[in-house]
Amino acid sequence: MLSRARSSATSTAEDRIRMEVVRRLRGLPGPPIILLNKIDRSSPPLKFQFITQSILREGVEKADPATMTGCQKCRPHMGQNIGCEYTKKCDCLEYAAIDVKRLNDITKPIYDRYIAGKDVDLSQLPKRFPYFSNGDNTGCLVPFYLNERHPIYECNKYCMCGPGCKNRIVQHGRQVDLVIFKTKDRGWGLKSTQGLRQGQFIDTYRGEIITDAEATRREKATSSSLNSYLYSLDKFAEENELKPEELYVVDGEYFGGPTRFMNHSCEPNCRQYTVSYNKHDVRVYEIAFFAYRNIEPSEELTFDYLDKDEEEEEEGAPPPSQEKPVDAQGETKPVECRCGSKKCRKWLWM
Numbered sequence: 430m431l432s433r434a435r436s437s438a439t440s441t442a443e444d445r446i447r448m449e450v451v452r453r454l455r456g457l458p459g460p461p462i463i464l465l466n467k468i469d470r471s472s473p474p475l476k477f478q479f480i481t482q483s484i485l486r487e488g489v490e491k492a493d494p495a496t497m498t499g500c501q502k503c504r505p506h507m508g509q510n511i512g513c514e515y516t517k518k519c520d521c522l523e524y525a526a527i528d529v530k531r532l533n534d535i536t537k538p539i540y541d542r543y544i545a546g547k548d549v550d551l552s553q554l555p556k557r558f559p560y561f562s563n564g565d566n567t568g569c570l571v572p573f574y575l576n577e578r579h580p581i582y583e584c585n586k587y588c589m590c591g592p593g594c595k596n597r598i599v600q601h602g603r604q605v606d607l608v609i610f611k612t613k614d615r616g617w618g619l620k621s622t623q624g625l626r627q628g629q630f631i632d633t634y635r636g637e638i639i640t641d642a643e644a645t646r647r648e649k650a651t652s653s654s655l656n657s658y659l660y661s662l663d664k665f666a667e668e669n670e671l672k673p674e675e676l677y678v679v680d681g682e683y684f685g686g687p688t689r690f691m692n693h694s695c696e697p698n699c700r701q702y703t704v705s706y707n708k709h710d711v712r713v714y715e716i717a718f719f720a721y722r723n724i725e726p727s728e729e730l731t732f733d734y735l736d737k738d739e740e741e742e743e744e745g746a747p748p749p750s751q752e753k754p755v756d757a758q759g760e761t762k763p764v765e766c767r768c769g770s771k772k773c774r775k776w777l778w779m
């Protein structure tokens with residue numbers, strides 16, 4: 430009798446936690462996010478809170494708002510009705526990927542000077558629009574951006590192109606339904622009940638944006654693998670000569686969005702991309718997940734925790750290792766990878 434009473438009290442507590450998590454999920458904007466557990470009676474921890482915007486913690490500052498300018502020459506209707514379609518005119522696309530195929534006798538010498546490291550006016554050069562602007566793939570990231578990982582500069586509230594501009598996808602937020610589900614052997618994971626197209630936006634990675642010093646303090650204060658939830662905002666570090674201690678870090682452990690539940694795969698179906706609304710802010714920007722290939726309904730969504738940009742990839746992906754990885758302090762933080770891929774590198778962290 431006693432053990433029966435105990436077990437029913439436990440289930441009530443578990444049920445209450447689940448109901449509270451479901452209540453929180455229902456309060457979020459956008460298509461539904463479902464909680465699914467066919468494995469046991471647990472729920473994601475209540476100390477984790479869903480947020481819709483990252484929280485800037487002490488010592489973290491966005492660039493002066495005065496630096497956030499919008500495109501001034503664009504208009505909502507410029508012919509094909511896709512907003513900033515004339516990429517040479519659009520100030521927001523100044524730093525977009527250069528479309529080398531469209532260089533001509535006038536722009537090629539400018540491009541060559543740019544490649545040689547000279548200071549040039551990039552607005553002169555033809556750019557690549559990051560998203561498909563018509564057809565079945567409208568809104569999906571084009572293959573060039575998908576593969577090259579060039580930062581995406583979306584239009585912003587100061588732009589003259591208007592809210593319907595096709596250079597605004599991530600800022601409109603998640604448009605796909607999601608399921609946070611319990612996996613057999615990797616805690617919680619994420620999937621969608623709908624099929625996703627290659628290049629389709631899923632959601633951003635949100636959390637507390639903290640200084641590098643605070644990230645180090647948090648890492649030292651915990652014995653758990655906190656690094657699972659820390660994401661360094663270092664995309665622009667090298668070109669802007671930012672020192673490691675000047676960088677900010679997103680911590681999604683206690684505050685975040687559903688993407689915080691995405692597991693790692695050595696052969697992932699999603700990748701993360703840099704999205705900026707202010708080209709002058711090199712320290713605070715969005716990390717956005719896009720489908721890297723077509724994804725079947727209910728296929729688990731994964732990304733590579735050690736994902737490298739193309740240039741770094743050319744140096745070669747880390748080989749599968751039988752040895753336990755060791756960090757800079759010589760401590761092992763072995764988390765065995767259970768992604769199940771043929772290309773599995775065996776460990777989550779190298």
Ligand SMILES: C[S@@+](CC[C@H](N)C(=O)[O-])C[C@H]1O[C@@H](n2cnc3c(N)ncnc32)[C@H](O)[C@@H]1O
Nearest residue numbers: 615616617654657690691692693765766767768
């Ligand atoms: C960002 S969290 C992902 C969500 C996590 N599964 C949860 O329940 O909160 C990262 C942690 O998930 C687990 N994990 C993610 N991918 C894994 C994989 N491929 N193999 C083993 N564990 C994995 C590890 O415990 C890792 O530290």
